[in-house]
Structures are given as C-alpha cells and as structure tokens.
Amino acid sequence: MPSEDRLPIYELADDLVAALRDPAGSRRLILQAPTGSGKSTQVPQMLLDAGLLGERGRVVVLQPRRLPARMLAARVARERDTTLGQEVGYRIRLDNVTSARTRIEYVTEGILLRQMLGAPSLGGVAAILFDEFHERHLYGDITLARALGIQETTRPDLQLIVMSATLETGTLEKYLAPCRTLVSRGRTFPVTTEYLPRPAPFDRIPAWELAAEELARLAAAHPAGDALVFMPGAYEISRTLNEIRHHPRLGQWLARPLHGELPPAEQDAAVAVYPGRRKVVVSTNVAETSLTIDGVRLVIDAGLARVARFDPYRGINTLLIEKISRASADQRAGRAGRTAPGHCLRLWTEAEHADRPAQETPEVGRLDLAEVVLTLKASGVDDVYNFRWLEPPGRRSLDRAELLLRDLGALDRATGRISAVGRQMLTFPVHPRYARMLLAARERDCVRPVALLAALTQSRNLFTRSEGRKMDEDRDDLLGAEHESDFFLLMRAFRFAENSRFDPGRCRRLGIHAQGARQAAELFAQFLDIEQKHGGNPDAQKDHGRDRSEDIRRCVLVGFSDQLARRLDEGTLRCQLVGNRRGTLARESAVGKARLIVAAEVREVQQRGDELNTLLSLATAVEETWLQEMFPDDLGATEEVFFDDTARRVMVRRQRRFRDLALDEKLSDDPPKEGAAALLAEEVLAGRCPLKNWDAAVEQWIARLNALSHWMPELGLVPIGPDDRRALIEQLCYGATTYKAIKERAVWPAVRAWLSPQQQAWIDEYAPERIEMHTARGPRKVKLTYPEPGDGAPPVLAARIQELYDVTGSVKVAAGRVPVVIQVLAPNHRPIQVTQDLANFWRESYPKHKAELQRKYPKHEWR
DNA sequence: GAGCACTGC
Incomplete structure (x- = not known):
C-alpha cells in the first residue's frame, strides 16, 4: 500500500x-x-x-x-x-x-x-x-x-x-x-482493466452513446468515486455530455467537459470536487498528462485522439482522429488509480488492443522540423541528416525543413549552412516563418504591428469557437468589417481585450479568450524587447506616406510565400496553392473576396463522413504587383498548347505563374502552327480524329513500300516507320487547328511524295497491288494483301480452289524473290490451307480433302 | 455536424 x-x-x-x-x-x-x-x-x-x-x-x-x-x-x-x-x-x-x-x-x-x-x-x-x-x-x-x-x-x-x-x-x-x-516502483493504486467482448459497431452506435451506456452499467458496479471519459475532441465531448445528461440511470451524476479550448473557469469546474455528488468528466488528452483530476476511480476510454502531423510530402499539417497507443491507454487507465484502487473500461477488444502501436510516434517523427533544423545549424550541425537523432526523422521531413529555410533565406543556397539572416532570425523565439516576417518588418518600419501579429498566432486561438449568430454579429459590429487580413481582425480583437484590461466577462461576450490575449500581450512585449536589444527601434514608424496595411501584408507574404493561393473561381472558397496543392478557404475568413491570398495555416481535417478537407485559415490578401517586386525570380509565363476534346480544336493556354501556381489563365485559338500540327497528328494517330482519305489503300501502299525495301534493298527505298508516319500526318495537318479542317484533306499526294516517280513505279512493278494468275477460266488479276507494317512478311493471295486448278508453280513478287502466300479457300470461302508451295499442296494435301469437299459441295467441279 | 488534440522558446 x-x-x-x-x-x-x-x-x-x-x-x-x-x-x-x-x-x-x-x-x-x-x-x-x-x-x-x-x-x-x-x-x-x-x-x-x-x-x-x-x-x-x-x-x-x-x-x-x-x-x-x-x-x-x-x-x-x-x-x-x-x-x-x-x-x-x-x-x-x-x-x-x-x-x-x-x-x-x-x-x-x-x-x-x-x-x-x-x-x-x-x-x-x-x-x-x-x-x-x-x-x-x-x-x-x-x-x-x-x-x-x-x-x-x-x-x-x-x-x-x-x-x-x-x-x-x-x-x-x-x-x-x-x-x-x-x-523504481510507483505509488499508485491497482487499476483493473476491462475490454469490450466484441468490437464496438461505431458505424452504427456512436462512441458517445456507448460510453454513456457503459457508464450507467459501471456506475452501479462501482458505487464510489468519480469517472473520467476520454474522447478525441470538443464535438465528441459535447455529444457524450448530452447522452449522459439524458440517460435515465445517470440522473444523479454531475457531468463536466474538459478540453484545452475551454475558458479557465470551466476547466476549474471540471477539476473541482463536488461533495455529495458523483462527477463524470468527459475530457480530451489534456487529462492524460497535463491535468490531473483527484477522486477519479473509473475511466472509460474511447481510445481515440486527434493527432497533429506534418505531411512533409505535401507540406500540410493534418489533424486527424487516430487510435491511441497501448502506452497511452495505460497512462489513461492509470488516471483511475491516483487516490484509490480503480477500474478502466476500454471501448475496444483485447485482440484489437494487441494490434495497436506500443508507443505514440514521437514528435520528431511527425512535426514540422524547420525551427529545430535552424537551431541545429546555428549550433554548427551542418549535416542534419547525420545528426545523432535518438530516432531519425524521415528524410523527407528534413528535406522539407531545409527547403523552407532556404526559401526564407535562413540557409545559404549553395552550402546549406546557416546564413546571416538565419542567425538574426534565431534571435526571435518563434517559428522561422514569423522570425523572417519580423526581420522584413524591420526594413519596412512596421515591427510593432508584425510583432503583435506574430504574438497572436503563438497563444491558443484568440477567438473562442463561434457560439451562434448573435455573438458573430456582436463581434462584427465591434470589430468592424475587414477584407484585407484575418490577422487584422485578430489585432483588433486584441486591442479590444487590452482596452478592457483583459476582463474575462467583457471578452467572453465577443468570443475572445481574455487569457489568450493576455499571453499574447506578454509575447508581444518580448518580441519588442528583443527588437530593441538588437538595435532596432520598434517605434521608428517613419511615415513614408505608405499604407501600413500593405507593409504588414507584404511581411506576411515574405514568411508564407510558399502558401500563396489563388481563388479558383469567384464566389467559391476553393483555392489552388503553390506546390500543386488545393484547399478551401475557411468560411469565417475576412478575405473571402480576394483573388490572391497567403494562408498562414494549411491544415487537413476530417469532415463529416470522414472526408478530408484541406482548410486554409489566417489568410491575408496580397497583390500581384508585390510578387513582381519581391520575388522577380519566381515569376514566369507558360504557354501550353492542347487539344480540346469537345471543341475538337487545338487551343493555347497562356499562364503567368508564381513558381508552379498559375496566377491567371488565358485561352485562345491561335496556337503556333508546329504545335497545332503535332497535337492534331497525335489525335489522328490515336484514332480519335480519323482522316477520311487515309484509307486501306494508303495503308497497303505503305506496307508494300516497307516490304519492298526489305526484299530489294538495292532499290534504296526508304521505308515509312512510325516516326515517319507521324511526320507525314503532321505535314498533312500543317496550318490547321481544328479537326474539321483536316478531316477531308487529300492524303495521297503527300504520301506519294515520299518517293520519286521512279520509286513509285518500282512499287507498282515489284510489289503490285494485284497479280495476274492463270486460272481455269483464263488469266485474271487477283488482289494481294501485304501484311502491315510490311517488315518483310510475304503478301497473301486468297483464291477458291477451283480458280487454282491450273496454277501449279508458286506465285512470286519482288522480281521472283518472294513467293506469295496462297490461302486456298473452299467454296464457302473458308480457308483449307495456307501455303507458299502450291505444287506440294496438290500432291500431298489436296487428295486428303477432296472426298469430303466433293460430298459437301457436289455441284462444284472437282478435279 | 461546419471545421480544429496538446505542448514549448
């Protein structure tokens, strides 16, 4: 004990x-x-x-x-x-x-x-x-x-x-x-652990219903002590509270929420002791490590948590619900044994438990490493890849961190070592993006507002979650309309809180965290202090007759140029970001109408139905002319010629770009001739835009040419390969931009022009379209079929058996060098035999077939 | 039901 x-x-x-x-x-x-x-x-x-x-x-x-x-x-x-x-x-x-x-x-x-x-x-x-x-x-x-x-x-x-x-x-x-x-041993009390007998059907019965039901069951079996329920977030907590408060057997319980966004008074209410009443606290992870609640003897654990991760591939923060690890579950269970022996129910099965990871992923494996990498570089660790990590982060995370630091100018582009700017940035204890903004502000004499802006993003969200239209409207009335930056709205809210001496009551009515504002005030002071110590003068606001808002927004752009976004269409919140990313502007953003914005926060969250959405918030409207002045090297223009499938014409898409982000786009139907011809040829070759006059005869002519170039190399014929075919079609399409314009174009002249008149004559002579044959009914011109692509395979002649009685020797082309393949057909045109040696057919094969053919086709002549 | 866990310089 x-x-x-x-x-x-x-x-x-x-x-x-x-x-x-x-x-x-x-x-x-x-x-x-x-x-x-x-x-x-x-x-x-x-x-x-x-x-x-x-x-x-x-x-x-x-x-x-x-x-x-x-x-x-x-x-x-x-x-x-x-x-x-x-x-x-x-x-x-x-x-x-x-x-x-x-x-x-x-x-x-x-x-x-x-x-x-x-x-x-x-x-x-x-x-x-x-x-x-x-x-x-x-x-x-x-x-x-x-x-x-x-x-x-x-x-x-x-x-x-x-x-x-x-x-x-x-x-x-x-x-x-x-x-x-x-x-060493601990000094806690034993906690018994219980699992669900079978997996919870969370798709049908939500976790909050199950948790409330199980609480009612366990409350009877464990008549003493308070209870603690772990849920992943505020929403799930409110649903759980609702279930508990309306549960017929839990009427005597006092239910309290607990999560980080809650004002301090409500957090205190969750931790407080209520003599004579049993209390159930429904909490997020705060109660796992940060806050302890005395008197808890029963824990019900949904086993989930919202986990922040940074995706180094996309440069996006995610905040998704995940299953907690076994270690984390043990830590939660332990919360039932701080004051007396306790009990813990896990809303998953023992088998499922074994499949969970042993530990949570350490932060080094899931967070943005830019700040840490800069710190290491400043300590002389140039090669962060080979730093003595306890657990090395993924290569991509380090790549991404170095990339950002290079973009911010904190690292030397060539060597990757920390630059003078990087060292200056480190004087400010904030993320490198904000540190860089503060340096930019120094040059523009707007350190004071930018320092406030940076301070406001560090503390917990200044605005409490919206509690209805009334509060939103009051807030709008007091803070005024804002179209340029969400930061400006934060700054006004801060000014309000400051003027009301951080009075929690007055702040709460507008949905402002008084505590958060107070912390921001302290950080603000710290940043200004640092600025002064490093020779700057935050109050040096020389008036250059410039727009302060513009200066501040330009500083934001310096820190977040890689999160520049363009509205996809007017009236939508969908945006295209630098880095081939897409996202949706937060609906409460003040800059809902701006075309170009930078988002200080890019976060992927789970929507209803588990759909993922990349949310852009803390947005600031920026002007395109600034990009020109501040990032001249990152601006460019592209011209893309493409085939419009529905209009069936070649178009040009001209874009001006900031890095890979199209700033605007113009479509026109005046493509360069070469590009248009090549694209049309592509469509023709793929069979999507057939040329009416490129018929079987043309294909046969090409096959004949190609075959003959094999058979009689001494003629010096150049075959038409796939590339030549493409070139020919391109030539046919030259000057046109639509399918309509090429569909009926003459083909023969262009194809024939491949050969000189002499060569064309050789084709007709040595690889003829038809060949004369002496049939039973006299001489006849029979059609030859040249296999495509004409790589030397002999031509094929198909004839009914009766036409072949007088043909004994083989039929040949290419000056007698290539025996024609003869397909011997029955009267019904079904092939009996394919042979290059007809004499052999008459001798060996024909006698075997004759009797049967005679029986089947008695009216025909059978020799 | 709209879309957000927790820290720290």
Whole structure:
C-alpha cells in the first residue's frame, strides 16, 4: 500500500548516488519510475545533498510544461524551507525566478535549448535531469542529443539523468550507452482493466452513446468515486455530455467537459470536487498528462485522439482522429488509480488492443522540423541528416525543413549552412516563418504591428469557437468589417481585450479568450524587447506616406510565400496553392473576396463522413504587383498548347505563374502552327480524329513500300516507320487547328511524295497491288494483301480452289524473290490451307480433302 | 455536424 511518508524513489537513492559518483562511470543514467514515485522532486535534492553538484554547480530539471515547472519548484523550495528563487528556482518563458545562488532549477525544454545556443558548454550546470522524457517532445529529444554531444566534448563532468515513466528503455539504453538503468516502483493504486467482448459497431452506435451506456452499467458496479471519459475532441465531448445528461440511470451524476479550448473557469469546474455528488468528466488528452483530476476511480476510454502531423510530402499539417497507443491507454487507465484502487473500461477488444502501436510516434517523427533544423545549424550541425537523432526523422521531413529555410533565406543556397539572416532570425523565439516576417518588418518600419501579429498566432486561438449568430454579429459590429487580413481582425480583437484590461466577462461576450490575449500581450512585449536589444527601434514608424496595411501584408507574404493561393473561381472558397496543392478557404475568413491570398495555416481535417478537407485559415490578401517586386525570380509565363476534346480544336493556354501556381489563365485559338500540327497528328494517330482519305489503300501502299525495301534493298527505298508516319500526318495537318479542317484533306499526294516517280513505279512493278494468275477460266488479276507494317512478311493471295486448278508453280513478287502466300479457300470461302508451295499442296494435301469437299459441295467441279 | 488534440522558446 502506498504510504505518504516514504516515497518509493528513496529505495534507489543509494544506487543512484553511487552510480553517479563512480569515477569510472559514464555519468549517464536512466531512471525508470512511474508517476507518484517522487522522482521529480526528490532526485534533484539527492544530487545536491550528496554533493554531486560540486561547490556551486546547478542541477537543471527539464520539464515539458510550464505549470509543473513552477509547481515543482515551489514544492521543493517549501520542502527545503527556502524562498523560491534562492536555492530552488524555475525558468519558463517570460518568467525567470532564479538567482546566482540557485542550485536546483526547473526549466522548460525550449529554454534550455535556447541556453545551449548562447552558452554551448553550459557553464555552471553540473547535471541535467530530463523529466517525463517518455513523452518524447521535440525539444526534449534535441536537448538530450545536444547534451550528449556536450558531455563528449567540452563537459565530460556533466551528469545526464533521463527519467521516464512508461518508456520502453531498450532504444534509449543503446542511445545513451554506456549507461546504467535504475528502476523504481510507483505509488499508485491497482487499476483493473476491462475490454469490450466484441468490437464496438461505431458505424452504427456512436462512441458517445456507448460510453454513456457503459457508464450507467459501471456506475452501479462501482458505487464510489468519480469517472473520467476520454474522447478525441470538443464535438465528441459535447455529444457524450448530452447522452449522459439524458440517460435515465445517470440522473444523479454531475457531468463536466474538459478540453484545452475551454475558458479557465470551466476547466476549474471540471477539476473541482463536488461533495455529495458523483462527477463524470468527459475530457480530451489534456487529462492524460497535463491535468490531473483527484477522486477519479473509473475511466472509460474511447481510445481515440486527434493527432497533429506534418505531411512533409505535401507540406500540410493534418489533424486527424487516430487510435491511441497501448502506452497511452495505460497512462489513461492509470488516471483511475491516483487516490484509490480503480477500474478502466476500454471501448475496444483485447485482440484489437494487441494490434495497436506500443508507443505514440514521437514528435520528431511527425512535426514540422524547420525551427529545430535552424537551431541545429546555428549550433554548427551542418549535416542534419547525420545528426545523432535518438530516432531519425524521415528524410523527407528534413528535406522539407531545409527547403523552407532556404526559401526564407535562413540557409545559404549553395552550402546549406546557416546564413546571416538565419542567425538574426534565431534571435526571435518563434517559428522561422514569423522570425523572417519580423526581420522584413524591420526594413519596412512596421515591427510593432508584425510583432503583435506574430504574438497572436503563438497563444491558443484568440477567438473562442463561434457560439451562434448573435455573438458573430456582436463581434462584427465591434470589430468592424475587414477584407484585407484575418490577422487584422485578430489585432483588433486584441486591442479590444487590452482596452478592457483583459476582463474575462467583457471578452467572453465577443468570443475572445481574455487569457489568450493576455499571453499574447506578454509575447508581444518580448518580441519588442528583443527588437530593441538588437538595435532596432520598434517605434521608428517613419511615415513614408505608405499604407501600413500593405507593409504588414507584404511581411506576411515574405514568411508564407510558399502558401500563396489563388481563388479558383469567384464566389467559391476553393483555392489552388503553390506546390500543386488545393484547399478551401475557411468560411469565417475576412478575405473571402480576394483573388490572391497567403494562408498562414494549411491544415487537413476530417469532415463529416470522414472526408478530408484541406482548410486554409489566417489568410491575408496580397497583390500581384508585390510578387513582381519581391520575388522577380519566381515569376514566369507558360504557354501550353492542347487539344480540346469537345471543341475538337487545338487551343493555347497562356499562364503567368508564381513558381508552379498559375496566377491567371488565358485561352485562345491561335496556337503556333508546329504545335497545332503535332497535337492534331497525335489525335489522328490515336484514332480519335480519323482522316477520311487515309484509307486501306494508303495503308497497303505503305506496307508494300516497307516490304519492298526489305526484299530489294538495292532499290534504296526508304521505308515509312512510325516516326515517319507521324511526320507525314503532321505535314498533312500543317496550318490547321481544328479537326474539321483536316478531316477531308487529300492524303495521297503527300504520301506519294515520299518517293520519286521512279520509286513509285518500282512499287507498282515489284510489289503490285494485284497479280495476274492463270486460272481455269483464263488469266485474271487477283488482289494481294501485304501484311502491315510490311517488315518483310510475304503478301497473301486468297483464291477458291477451283480458280487454282491450273496454277501449279508458286506465285512470286519482288522480281521472283518472294513467293506469295496462297490461302486456298473452299467454296464457302473458308480457308483449307495456307501455303507458299502450291505444287506440294496438290500432291500431298489436296487428295486428303477432296472426298469430303466433293460430298459437301457436289455441284462444284472437282478435279 | 461546419471545421480544429496538446505542448514549448
């Protein structure tokens, strides 16, 4: 049974200290300890108290989230009876509560990575503790990799301890080798797990119905404690709440939603304790790691989550519903055992469970790596492909990141090394796109608005989800009409929030997140501060008599030129983007009428019926003339000649392009003559536009020519091959642009002109169309058929047996060189025999057939 | 039912 006084981690204290103190040791340690072991608060103190930090060294405890960083620091300070910020402190973005005397500091992941950029040998840091490493955040991965490098080069004394709750440690051990692994127990209560007996028919019964039904069943069997239901998103949560609230057997339950978009007051309401009532919280992934809810003893898990991914092939973010991993399901189940033994129902079968992935894909394998790649390049890692990744990202992800950084000018085009611009960009702690925008703003003296714009995109969505027409209208009334950029609407909303001193009530009426606006204000201040420190003057708004809106929008274009889009048609939201992508402009976008826009967000989401839709949001209207001025090298024109199947004519499509995106398109029917002839010839050859006069006789003539060129090479005849045929037809089509114009054109003159009159005469002589034969009824001209394509196969003569009685020798063409193949036909024109040697036929074959033929056709003459 | 999980510098 877990006890309050003695944390399980103490059992490891001696081993831990011994391992780190070992002079022959590697100073690398993996600490596998589940939630509640006390590792986050106790291990740093063990290091300090055992003297492992030296005289004045610090231990940095890396945290994935800000709130726990602060809370843990406060708790440890309390345990050690000191003021926060003295011996124990924390550093998170915009909040540094440490001092020169600080020995234990809780730091969020991004902060340490930034620190490594400025001070690569990490002076003063004796040890780094990577807490919650199993969550595998991007910055955690990179920070560990860099820390290993630092330890191997300038800081062999640096101690690295990787702490992880559920991680399968095999790959990590290999990665850190040589290292030691210590394992500790947790301090949670047992949780029993139950699966569905058979797969849930989610196509017929939605997950929310099933969850409510199962809650009613389990509520009776487990009479104590609160419940937690995991759903993938806000929509599913609201449906589940609806089911629960209307369920006849769940009337006494208090049901509360919990997800990140919720205002803080409602989040508090979900976490709060309601004495005397049973509570069910329906939550997204927030409750899996970020928030803990005390008193939960029952978990119902739909097993789904919306997972963000970046598709490096298309350069599109996706946010699709996926099945969670086994590790994630265990983490969710554990939420039932924090205060007492609990129970977890998984809405899938045990067999299905075995098929799920063991772990979630780490962020490094699914997110946009542009920012991380730039950071690595700044640290001297020129070849990011061969960086010491714990798990290397896909090649395409790195390609895509480098491509974007090159487009932004952050990397040298030729060498791929970081450029001066790239280094300047890194002074701003934002995605490279926004950093680049801020640099562009410096040149245009509009840093202030662009800094605000950048700040507004970093915090959670400033606008709450629309809650009906009324709020939309109020918002429109107050914020005014906007046609140039969605960013401008955000900025106005921010100004409103600021003027109302971030009052949650006033903001909420307009659907504005007061908290989000407050965070944006802090970021805004940070960006302006950085600008000032680097010699800029954010208030240098010299008035050049220019349109401020235009300056700002041009900056947006600099950061997102690869997400330029053109409206496909007026009145539609469908857009064509650079990079051969398509998307739909968000319906609430203010720039609904602009023809050219840049979208700061391109995201693929699931629509009703699981259909996928690429959604363009945070859009800004841009002008084509800007492209000309700002990206002259990326503009071009194309001219495409094509055959219009319905009009049956050759047309020209002339486009002006920005990279591969057509800016406009003009169709005309004045194609260049060569191009038109070639396309018409193509249609003729494919049989879609037959030439009336290119008949069987023409084909036979070509076959004769080709055959004769084989049989009698001394004549010097040039055969008509497939290419020549194409050239001939092209020549026939020359000057025309429509099928109508070529359909009736004369063919013979052009084909015949292939040969000189002398050569034409040879064809008639040596490969004649008809040949004279002495039949029983006298001489007769019989037609020869030359097999196509005329590669030397002999011509065929078909004749009824009675016509052949007097023909004994073989019939020959090509000056007697090529015996004609004779098809001997019965009176019904069915072939009896095919032969080049008629004499042999009369002698060997004919006698065998004669009797039967005579019986069948008694009226014919049979010799 | 319109179309959105969670963090972090």
